[in-house]
Amino acid sequence: MDWRNIPSLSALRAFEAVARHESFTEAARDLNVTHAALSQHVRALEGDFSVDLVRRSGRGVVLTDAGRQLAAGLADGFGAIADTVAALREDQADRPLAVALTPSFAEHWLMPRLGAFWAAYPGVELSLQPGTALVEPRTPGVDVAVRWGRGGWPGWHETRLPVAHLVIVGPPKLLPQGADTPPETLKRLHWFLDATFAEGRTWAESLGLMGPETAATLLPTTGLLLSAVRAGYGLSVVPRGFVADDIRAGRMVPLVESDDSGLSYFLLCKKDRNPPGLAEFSRWMLQTAAAEIAEDALHAAVTAPAPPR
Template sequence: MDWTTLPSLSALRAFAAYAQSRSVAKAGAALNVSHAAISQHLRALESDLGVALLDRSGRRMELTAEGETLARALLDGFGQIATTVEALTGADATRPLQISTTPTFASAWLMPRLSQFREKHPEISLTIDPSATVQTPEPGGIDVALRYGQGDWPGLEAELLVRSPIVVVAAPTLVGTREISSPADLREYHWLQELGTNEATDWFALHGVDRDAGHGYASLPGNLMLEAARAGRGDRHHRGDFRGAGRRGRAAEDSL
């Protein structure tokens, strides 16, 4: 490697911090420098590379295609460095294992198993974020994300936790005595799905049914979705496999 061809490390750090936060002020706070210093580093890096990394034509500064490419490389590289340093110094050993999952899965599957996990791993502290917001596992942040999906998430190691059948349910007050013999018979109902998922859309697509968009969907937190389904305000369904995905190098999720 020709080290003399690389841009200033300070400029690369400033650009990576900006790319991660998409804010000059937040990048400055993360690196403990002024936002003016971040702006100077960004312009110096573009000048050094001879490439436009930022599009400043709009009201908000955005990364160009070249900027996105460099940002991915830097964040991956700095992430690996941070992980290695934590492993060498032991700084990561005492930090709680941070888990992100949906509220319904947290209450119905994860919580009943925590006592067993504590018995096996009393030395591991846990922080559980029951939110529909999808957060990317990264060094110093979320370690494990439990989500519905096929497990083909780039850059993450995924392990199947629960395989469950697809079940469609509705309150008797909603469907009455109507005979339902095929997925197409459910097109006219308003559907409920858990916030942060696209289960209803996937279910109809799986059965080759063109969903009538005029009846729409309602995306709700898990507990509200159950209450709405029981009250006859729509159909509710449950689908698919639940998988745990985490950044490489952090263990213990397989014991949950």
């Protein structure tokens, strides 16, 4: 590579920001430089190439054909640099494994089981990063993510976690007949549903357990749903893994379980990346989830009433 034929990297970086933001003002704010300095860099590039790269349009800019060509090349080039730098940093053995996950999964599934992970892998440090936004594969500082959905996230290697079978649960004091409670009784009880998960009510109605007249309160978090059920206020639809301990302890009564909603939690790993601790964390997640499914099945078989003779 002959660097003498390549314009100033500062100028190229400045133009890439202008092209990305389609605004000198936003680009200057992004790079923490003055508007005048940014304009000077772009004019220098236009002089070097003897062609216009941008045209002003109102408060923004519009790229010319040459500008779009240069912007595409710079996006690929700077993106490759960013990926390489991130990979080098992520492969450092002395840093914790960064796990991006939803707040509900962190609170109701991972944290109650995290002691077992620490006992099994005391040398693996974790950095938990709760949040609801789906991180992109190029996001720096994230090694693995746990997300709820139907799969199909580009750029990630996906593994479905068997923890999200949906179950309808309620407090024992409202369900003295347990799973044999008549559907008409369930329709008259109060329900608490996830405001972001309309499929919950649709599923319950398809089973004949809710009707148009059934009273339901929409709540914004899984934690509030579980608190309402534990307090004895009514029924809810939640992932089975979040209430497995409550069911085994008799604090909640399971009514119906389904794993065919199409929704699940997925373990998302970046393709072609293997940071320290990833194999151990992924293996523990899958083994723990699978073991609990087997334990729940055994518990259900042991506690089921004996058939009449």
